[in-house]
Amino acid sequence: MSEEKEMITGMEAPMYLTYNFTAGGATTRFLAELRNGKLVGQECPKCQHVYIPPRGSCAACGVPTVREVELTNKATVQSFTIVYIPIPNNPIKPPYVIANLMADGAHQSFLHLISDVDNADVRIGMRVEAIWKAEEEWTHAMENIQYFRPLDEPDMPIDEIGRLKNA
Amino acid sequence: MRDIAIVSFAQSPILRDAGAQNEVELIMPVVSAALNAAGLEDVQGVDFTCSGSCDYLQGASFAFVAGVDALGAVPPIKESHVEMDAAWALYESYLKIKAGQADSALIYGFAKSSPGDLPFVLSQQLDPYYYAPLWADSVSLAAMQARAGIDSGEFTAEQMAEVVQASRSNAKNNENTQLKGDYSVEQLLAEPEYIAPLRKHDCPPVSDGASAMVICTVEKAKEWGLPYAVISGIEHRIESHNFGARDLAVSESVVLAAEKAGVSQGPIDIAEIHAPFSHQELIVKKALGLDDTTKVNLSGGPLAGNLMMCAGLDRIGEVAMRIIKGEAKRGVAHATSGPCLQHNMVTVLEAS
Numbered sequence: 001m002s003e004e005k006e007m008i009t010g011m012e013a014p015m016y017l018t019y020n021f022t023a024g025g026a027t028t029r030f031l032a033e034l035r036n037g038k039l040v041g042q043e044c045p046k047c048q049h050v051y052i053p054p055r056g057s058c059a060a061c062g063v064p065t066v067r068e069v070e071l072t073n074k075a076t077v078q079s080f081t082i083v084y085i086p087i088p089n090n091p092i093k094p095p096y097v098i099a100n101l102m103a104d105g106a107h108q109s110f111l112h113l114i115s116d117v118d119n120a121d122v123r124i125g126m127r128v129e130a131i132w133k134a135e136e137e138w139t140h141a142m143e144n145i146q147y148f149r150p151l152d153e154p155d156m157p158i159d160e161i162g163r164l165k166n167a
Numbered sequence: 168m169r170d171i172a173i174v175s176f177a178q179s180p181i182l183r184d185a186g187a188q189n190e191v192e193l194i195m196p197v198v199s200a201a202l203n204a205a206g207l208e209d210v211q212g213v214d215f216t217c218s219g220s221c222d223y224l225q226g227a228s229f230a231f232v233a234g235v236d237a238l239g240a241v242p243p244i245k246e247s248h249v250e251m252d253a254a255w256a257l258y259e260s261y262l263k264i265k266a267g268q269a270d271s272a273l274i275y276g277f278a279k280s281s282p283g284d285l286p287f288v289l290s291q292q293l294d295p296y297y298y299a300p301l302w303a304d305s306v307s308l309a310a311m312q313a314r315a316g317i318d319s320g321e322f323t324a325e326q327m328a329e330v331v332q333a334s335r336s337n338a339k340n341n342e343n344t345q346l347k348g349d350y351s352v353e354q355l356l357a358e359p360e361y362i363a364p365l366r367k368h369d370c371p372p373v374s375d376g377a378s379a380m381v382i383c384t385v386e387k388a389k390e391w392g393l394p395y396a397v398i399s400g401i402e403h404r405i406e407s408h409n410f411g412a413r414d415l416a417v418s419e420s421v422v423l424a425a426e427k428a429g430v431s432q433g434p435i436d437i438a439e440i441h442a443p444f445s446h447q448e449l450i451v452k453k454a455l456g457l458d459d460t461t462k463v464n465l466s467g468g469p470l471a472g473n474l475m476m477c478a479g480l481d482r483i484g485e486v487a488m489r490i491i492k493g494e495a496k497r498g499v500a501h502a503t504s505g506p507c508l509q510h511n512m513v514t515v516l517e518a519s
Binding site for chain 2 (some may be wrong): 021025
């Protein structure tokens with residue numbers, strides 16, 4: 001082996017691991033209700049904060065969230081981003097608005113799309129409502145909601161978004 | 168330097184498959200059980216929290232962050248994590264308290280191993296250039312180690328079967344374990360080889376669950392009015408990741424850690440050895456310098472139930488609880504990390 005070899009500077013080492021994912025007991029209950037067209041949060045028995053989507057515990061108190069609370073389709077924009085960069089394989093054409101939404105009665109926000117509005121008009125505190133897909137398309141996913149669109153209601157003051165009513 | 172005590176320990180049932188429960192749901196009960204056993208209402212009662220887990224088991228990056236949801240971390244707590252067995256989370260907490268930055272700590276470890284193909288998931292913890300791309304799985308590597316030991320005359324297949332027999336028999340007294348029962352050495356040796364020279368019973372079961380522990384200064388334990396076991400020595404040593412550079416049939420790192428932890432400075436009544444494979448118990452027992460006066464793995468050990476990322480903490484908890492209950496005066500707990508006993512920790516525990 002007198003012949004000089006070129007230095008190897010890279011190699012491919014692909015990783016493929018397969019997992020049987022389970023959502024968890026509490027999230028399973030949430031997803032089952034979503035399949036029925038309902039947004040159902042779970043309430044902390046200690047601090048009364050309502051989590052959606054629930055992970056089974058109150059992250060603040062460290063106790064299981066057992067009681068379920070059905071929420072309406074109404075929510076408030078807590079924060080938002082206008083996305084200009086296309087994501088490969090994403091059918092939604094930029095620019096579009098993705099927002100942290102606080103459902104009425106909930107104390108933890110979730111991400112969803114805002115549509116039926118000029119992107120420039122979206123603002124923190126704006127009131128929105130969920131537009132669901134047709135019932136036959138419902139699965140165990142947040143995508144059952146197509147998007148949120150503005151409601152003809154006054155904005156919610158920033159200090160009140162996601163706060164406990166009597167706290 | 169201030170002495171450190173273990174005051175409580177809680178372990179979930181060791182299950183083959185925890186089903187729909189997620190990690191947070193596995194952690195919450197043991198964390199509250201360990202805190203309550205220490206007389207604490209919630210995590211705010213300790214100064215520091217440290218966890219052990221491995222994101223590969225969940226197949227998600229930063230999965231350990233979600234584990235904090237089980238704690239109740241408001242107002243914010245001081246918290247840390249090790250991407251390995253929670254025995255090392257105990258070590259970090261021990262140092263934190265020794266350094267005077269905390270007086271007490273909650274330690275927990277958790278894993279749901281059932282969702283993935285565990286031996287292959289663990290192969291991703293190997294060195295990423297030479298071993299991980301070969302998909303060297305944890306059982307095959309352990310088989311290579313067993314072969315090295317048998318061929319060099321360090322131990323025999325009969326001795327390995329005796330380890331399994333004792334593990335399953337001892338596990339009958341442990342309500343949390345997964346595999347238990349009465350088996351004869353002949354019966355075990357009659358089983359076919361699985362990945363030679365290992366038989367299935369030489370390998371640990373896949374397990375789901377979690378464990379938690381509270382440690383504190385001895386002064387704090389007295390203030391709380393709790394019985395406790397003192398950590399009189401703790402040390403860990405690591406060997407090369409290059410299997411070819413190690414003698415797999417013996418454990419130099421256990422010998423060193425045992426010496427530094429002071430294992431030989433008194434009689435050892437009980438030992439819990441974190442040996443997921445039967446032959447590894449023989450290697451570690453010898454490296455610890457234990458003789459037959461020491462009772463080994465009365466809990467059944469990892470062969471009876473192997474909670475990834477807390478089986479090492481479990482060993483320490485088992486010894487501590489037996490000392491607290493007055494069943495032993497002095498004990499040693501061993502924890503391991505990495506393939507083929509690469510990294511080892513030895514903890515010596517004593518009655519107060």
